[in-house]
Amino acid sequence: MDKVKFLLVAVLMTVTAIMTGCGTSTSGNKNVAVCFPNTTPSWERNGSALIKYLEDDGFIVDMKISSTSEEQVAQVGEALKNKPKCIVIGAIDSSAFAEVLEDAKTYNVPVIAFDRIIFGTDAVTYYASYDNDAVGEAQALYFETVLNLRKGGGPYNIEFFAGGTTDNNSHIFLKNIMRIFDPYLKNGQLICRSGQTAFDAVTVKDWYAENARPRIKELLNKYYNDETLHVVISPNDEIAGVILEEFKRAGKPAPLICGLDADPIALDRIRNGQQTFTVAKDPAVLTLKCFRMVKAVVEGTVPDINDVKTYDNGVKIVPAYLCTPQIIDKSNIQDF
Numbered sequence: 001m002d003k004v005k006f007l008l009v010a011v012l013m014t015v016t017a018i019m020t021g022c023g024t025s026t027s028g029n030k031n032v033a034v035c036f037p038n039t040t041p042s043w044e045r046n047g048s049a050l051i052k053y054l055e056d057d058g059f060i061v062d063m064k065i066s067s068t069s070e071e072q073v074a075q076v077g078e079a080l081k082n083k084p085k086c087i088v089i090g091a092i093d094s095s096a097f098a099e100v101l102e103d104a105k106t107y108n109v110p111v112i113a114f115d116r117i118i119f120g121t122d123a124v125t126y127y128a129s130y131d132n133d134a135v136g137e138a139q140a141l142y143f144e145t146v147l148n149l150r151k152g153g154g155p156y157n158i159e160f161f162a163g164g165t166t167d168n169n170s171h172i173f174l175k176n177i178m179r180i181f182d183p184y185l186k187n188g189q190l191i192c193r194s195g196q197t198a199f200d201a202v203t204v205k206d207w208y209a210e211n212a213r214p215r216i217k218e219l220l221n222k223y224y225n226d227e228t229l230h231v232v233i234s235p236n237d238e239i240a241g242v243i244l245e246e247f248k249r250a251g252k253p254a255p256l257i258c259g260l261d262a263d264p265i266a267l268d269r270i271r272n273g274q275q276t277f278t279v280a281k282d283p284a285v286l287t288l289k290c291f292r293m294v295k296a297v298v299e300g301t302v303p304d305i306n307d308v309k310t311y312d313n314g315v316k317i318v319p320a321y322l323c324t325p326q327i328i329d330k331s332n333i334q335d336f
């Protein structure tokens with residue numbers, strides 16, 4: 001008898017879960033969709049932190065993970081069919097959503113762009129990110145100080161890598177680095193022996209770290225047999241890992257090299273003196289902001305916004321909350 005009762009309760013719970021989970025319940029439902037890429041470890045950290053905040057608050061999360069832009073756009077379309085109360089998108093291709101997000105407007109689903117802006121649609125309600133200009137700026141300013149460039153330090157050899165071309169952040173990072181380094185490249189305090197400084201020449205396709213390997217191999221073989229490559233600008237920690245592996249393979253000492261994301265493995269490299277620094281974008285901070293945005297749009301209130309001018313997506317200026325990135329190097333890693 002007890003067993004029968006237990007089964008009945010279990011069936012009832014399942015039915016309730018299915019009903020709320022697939023969006024068929026009343027207007028009080030708390031179904032939200034989160035569509036993220038799986039391209040780097042930082043997305044996993046962001047994904048689990050965001051799910052935790054949402055689920056702890058009673059939201060039911062339809063989490064979708066994708067590795068290509070086509071897959072992601074299809075997933076967003078699927079998720080919208082369930083008419084969630086809000087959809088959060090970490091875009092693989094910032095420009096791929098104009099069409100599919102028409103459904104968000106039809107179904108009245110607020111859209112939050114996470115970490116990467118979404119272009120070409122007024123369906124984007126808010127943007128939760130880090131201050132991407134500050135990321136590139138922090139990377140360049142760190143080396144400007146360490147290399148004493150303001151006081152005429154150099155010449156130093158430098159090479160650049162940038163993130164994937166479909167991610168707007170990649171362009172912002174490099175633009176800010178070049179803004180600071182350009183005078184030093186022009187006056188010879190910094191020398192880029194390959195001459196590859198344009199975005200298209202230094203991009204790492206789709207941010208996949210392995211795609212950086214052939215280029216760093218070639219740079220070392222072609223330009224740095226007799227010369228030392230002193231500094232490498234790496235757009236994130238995973239790519240820095242591959243670059244450092246190739247230095248090792250070539251029997252060369254590690255260069256000064258930056259990264260982004262504070263991946264645990266990069267923190268180890270900083271402790272060991274192999275990687276100079278990383279820029280931390282703490283998932284707990286960004287996902288908390290994003291969670292509060294979700295909550296606000298679902299409850300019909302206005303979330304905390306600190307930027308209403310930077311992110312013009314071609315159709316509207318997307319109100320944003322931009323968190324502040326933090327440099328982590330040997331001097332402060334123990335506090336991180």
Ligand code: BGC
Pocket residue numbers: 039040042043115116163167169170207236237260261281
């Ligand atoms: C993010 C980085 C991340 C990269 C690759 C960028 O948009 O800002 O934190 O490392 O994408 O996923």
